[in-house]
Amino acid sequence: MRALVLFTLVLLTAIAVREPAASGPGGLAGLSGPGTTAVAGDEILFDVRREGKHVGFHRVRFDRAADGLIVNTEFQIEISFLGLTVYRYRYDSRAVWKGGDLDYIRATVNDDGATSEVQGRRVADRFLIRAGDDAYDTAAPVFPTNHWNPGVLGQGRVLNTLTGRINDVRIEAQGQEQVATEQGDISATRYAYTGDLETEVWYDADGRWVKMRFKGRDGSTLEYECRRCLGGGTAS
Secondary structure, eight states, rough: OOOHHHHHHHHHHHHHSSOOOOOOOOOOOOOOTTTTTTTTOOOEEEEEEEEEEEEEEEEEEEEETTEEEEEEEEEEEEEEEETEEEEEEEEEEEEEEEEEEEEEEEEEEEEEEEEEEEEEEEETTTTEETTTTTTEEEEEEBBBSSOOGGGGGGOEEEOTTTTOOOEEEEEEEEEEEEEETTEEEEEEEEEEEESSEEEEEEETOOOOOEEEEETTSSSSSEEEEEEEESSOOOOO
16 A cells, blocks of 8 residues: 555656646747647546556637637546555646736645645745645746746756656657557657656647656556547547
């Protein structure tokens, strides 16, 4: 049981779920930069697998607001043992991007019944963050740990929306590989995160997020399998 809990905590730290749409690099819906093919109103949907076994999903929904973009993400996993559910985790967040910068984010967690929250808001050239009873500010702009937005590839620090802390990272291209999608196999570039976060993320030539893989503390391999990640409508 302890190994299952450790695995889940690592999974959630690595992924950063439900986050807002950005313009600028990796922008959406008519905004400049890679990723513009993922238009507002679309969904991105991945199945989450542990050692090949389905354990949950990650869904990102993009909507246009009057003065920016809003992205809502729902992430859920359920771990079973001998046919019984032994662990549940749900993460939800809502974030707003304005003028290519993160303006506001609120993320909530239900960790098998224990709840927590992280909030952040931009004020002038600072980003104010509150996580539980802790509050601090950091220089803006800030990218959250939202892998769907390829604008993060140019960053050396990210806001971890699970912990509410700023993580230092290095993100490097590792070459192109074939990745399975809802439209068949495509060529995508694999990027490796090292530093405070370690994971592998794949993007296609248009900057669309198509795959992710990382290790849990128990040594198991976690992988995101694209159910719908190339845009063009709502996934079922």
